[in-house]
Amino acid sequence: xxxxxxxxxxxxxxxxxxxxxxxxxxxxxxxxxxxxxxxxxxxxxxxxxxxxxxxxxxxxxxxxxxxxxxxxxxxxxxxxxxxxxxxxxxxxxxxxxxxxxxxxxxxxxxxxxxxxxxxxxxxxxxxxxxxxxxxxxxxxxxxxxxxxxxxxxxxxxxxxxxxxxxxxxxxxxxxxxxxxxxxxxxxxxxxxxxxxxxxxxxxxxxxxxxxxxxxxxxxxxxxxxxxxxxxxxxxxxxxxxxxxxxxxxxxxxxxxxxxxxxxxxxxxxxxxxxxxxxxxxxxxxxxxxxxxxxxxxxxxxxxxxxxxxxxxxxxxxxxxxxxxxxxxxxxxxxxxxxxxxxxxxxxxxxxxxxxxxxxxxxxxxxxxxxxxxxxxxxxxxxxxxxxxxxxxxxxxxxxxxxxx
Amino acid sequence: xxxxxxxxxxxxxxxxxxxxxxxxxxxxxxxxxxxxxxx
Numbered sequence: 445x446x447x448x449x450x451x452x453x454x455x456x457x458x459x460x461x462x463x464x465x466x467x468x469x470x471x472x473x474x475x476x477x478x479x480x481x482x483x484x485x486x487x488x489x490x491x492x493x494x495x496x497x498x499x500x501x502x503x504x505x506x507x508x509x510x511x512x513x514x515x516x517x518x519x520x521x522x523x524x525x526x527x528x529x530x531x532x533x534x535x536x537x538x539x540x541x542x543x544x545x546x547x548x549x550x551x552x553x554x555x556x557x558x559x560x561x562x563x564x565x566x567x568x569x570x571x572x573x574x575x576x577x578x579x580x581x582x583x584x585x586x587x588x589x590x591x592x593x594x595x596x597x598x599x600x601x602x603x604x605x606x607x608x609x610x611x612x613x614x615x616x617x618x619x620x621x622x623x624x625x626x627x628x629x630x631x632x633x634x635x636x637x638x639x640x641x642x643x644x645x646x647x648x649x650x651x652x653x654x655x656x657x658x659x660x661x662x663x664x665x666x667x668x669x670x671x672x673x674x675x676x677x678x679x680x681x682x683x684x685x686x687x688x689x690x691x692x693x694x695x696x697x698x699x700x701x702x703x704x705x706x707x708x709x710x711x712x713x714x715x716x717x718x719x720x721x722x723x724x725x726x727x728x729x730x731x732x733x734x735x736x737x738x739x740x741x742x743x744x745x746x747x748x749x750x751x752x753x754x755x756x757x758x759x760x761x762x763x764x765x766x767x768x769x770x771x772x773x774x775x776x777x778x779x780x781x782x783x784x785x786x787x788x789x790x791x792x793x794x795x796x797x798x799x800x801x802x803x804x805x806x807x808x809x810x811x812x813x814x815x816x817x818x819x820x821x822x823x824x825x826x827x828x829x830x831x832x833x834x835x836x837x838x839x840x841x842x843x844x845x846x847x848x
Numbered sequence: 849x850x851x852x853x854x855x856x857x858x859x860x861x862x863x864x865x866x867x868x869x870x871x872x873x874x875x876x877x878x879x880x881x882x883x884x885x886x887x
Contacts, residue, residue, distance in 0.1 A: 638851035646860045653867040 447487050448615055448652070448698055456483045456611065457702055464633050464706050471629045473599055476708055477606030484576070484611050492572045499573075500605035503585055506530070507592045507604075514595070527589045535582040537561035539785050541570045546785035576614040579782060583619050583737055584608045590741060591622035599626070610710075612702035616695040617713065618733035624709040633707035640704075647701030655694030662687055673847035681836045681843050688846075689717065692731070711736070720831040721824070722807065724800045730835075738775035747771035765805050772804070773797030784845060792842035799838060 447453045463479050485493035506527050513519040540549065540558035548554045561570055573581070584607060592598050599607060607625045634640050666683050667673055673687075674680040696713035703710025711733040720726035727735055750770060756763035773794060780793020818826075839846070 638853050639857055642853065642857045642860055642864075645864060649864045649867050649871075652871050657867070657870045 446615075447611075448695070449656075450487075452487060456486050457705065461705050465636055471600075471603065472631075472633065472707075473603035473606060473625065473628050476628065476706070477600075477602035477604070480606040480609070480611055481602065484609060487611055487614075488572075488575045492575050495569055495572045496576065496609050497601075497605055499581070500608055501601045503527075503588065503608075504598070504601040504604050507588065507598050510589070510592055511598050520593075524589065524593050528586065531582055531585045531589070533557060534585075535579070537566065538570050538573060538578045538582070541567065542574060543785055547787045548785050576609050577616065580613070580617050580619060581608050583734075583782075584622075586741060587619070587622045587737060596623060597626060610703075610708060612706075613699050613710070615699075616692065617731075618696055618699060618711045619737045620709060620711060620733070621736070624711070628707075628709060631707075634704075644701045644705035647697050647704060649701075651694045651697030651699075651701060653694070654690050654697065659687055659690035659694060662690060675843045675847055678836060678840065681839045682832075684843060684847055685832070685836055685839060689714070689730075718832055719824075719828055721827055723803050723831045723834045726831045726835055727796070727800065734779065738779060742775040742778060743771050746774050765801075765808075768804060769798075769801035772801045776800065780842075786845060788842045788845050792838065795838050795841055799834060 460479050460483055464476065466475075468475050481493055481497065484496060506523070510520060510523050510527065513523055536554060536557045537560065539546065540554065541561050544558070549558055560566055570578070588599075588604065588607065603625075607620065607622065610620065613620065662683075663673075666687070673684055675684075693714045700710050700712060713731055713733050715729040715732060717726055717729040720729055747767060750767040754763055754767060756767065774797070776797030777790060777793040780789040780791070780796075783789050
């Protein structure tokens with residue numbers, strides 16, 4: 445997270461802004477990939493850049509094999525599954541080094557991966573990958589495998605590295621989408637103009653202001669200098685949620701502004717979550733890039749898989765609701781574990797998933813009976829208070845761990 | 849308007865300068881007590 449306050453970051457962004465405008469005969473994704481590689485080397489050192497290049501090249505080879513065997517169903521399924529498993533193992537290895545005392549460390553498979561990840565050269569590689577928030581890189585790897593497996597064009601290795609680890613998304617995401625990154629090649633970079641420049645710098649400055657003035661001051665106001673976040677009451681949770689919103693929204697705006705400046709597709713991460721129209725709606729407005737990722741990677745596939753298996757008829761309401769509930773709980777459980785490898789985080793994920801599923805079912809039933817017929821100006825604020833209130837309430841489960 | 853900038857851009861420029869002035873007191877390792885006392 446420190447790179448945003450380093451002068452090198454400002455210089456790198458300025459140089460990259462000039463370089464992306466240079467007319468070259470290669471695709472835009474490749475050109476950005478090359479610029480990005482140099483930016484990573486300047487910001488994190490050439491060791492980190494080489495490790496990222498090696499990961500990108502390895503997975504490019506895997507994806508290349510996947511495109512070559514796509515007509516052989518059994519073989520392509522095998523490569524597809526192995527690719528996902530390998531990302532899972534890398535993720536576990538990374539987590540075992542990042543969170544050595546996690547709740548699953550004593551499980552045999554995790555223990556083995558943990559032992560390997562602590563040996564040379566894995567330990568050195570993982571510690572370099574921690575600099576670029578490898579948890580996010582793993583999600584992008586999964587997205588690339590999903591997209592190429594579904595028939596999308598395979599990027600070249602340099603472009604793939606640019607998609608997997610964009611230097612301005614290393615502190616805290618967002619999670620860009622493979623298909624959106626491909627679209628770079630179909631469009632020209634935004635024509636450099638004073639208006640475009642001011643609009644981008646505006647986003648970046650708003651991000652810095654939110655993080656380093658508003659969130660930082662709010663944090664100091666709540667816990668004082670060097671203090672820890674209070675975790676006892678509902679209001680402590682509410683204050684923590686507000687703090688995370690200000691800080692994370694700030695980081696996301698900086699990334700969005702740099703992405704806009706360099707004409708690299710960068711997703712918006714927050715859309716007024718405090719104006720949510722339901723508990724479920726809150727999660728479509730909060731950390732949207734992660735929400736969209738789990739939607740396309742877990743929610744839709746799980747839902748389609750169960751629907752094909754169980755073939756529910758229209759009148760089998762229980763079956764439909766069960767499928768929907770499972771499809772909602774699985775992604776949230778994943779989100780919990782992705783944050784941290786602890787039972788508490790898994791429980792928090794389950795709790796959010798169950799609450800979303802329950803709300804969907806209740807809303808479905810009440811909606812049919814026409815009970816939600818309050819005037820909009822009354823209903824909207826009440827619904828937003830209920831939505832955020834429920835988020836805060838469930839956050840209490842894992843607040844102690846979140847606030848560490 | 850100059851450089852193809854509209855009124856909204858000039859407003860943004862003023863706000864950017866104001867925000868940068870505030871950030872200069874808070875970001876990049878300035879002692880926290882300054883921030884704490886300042887706000």
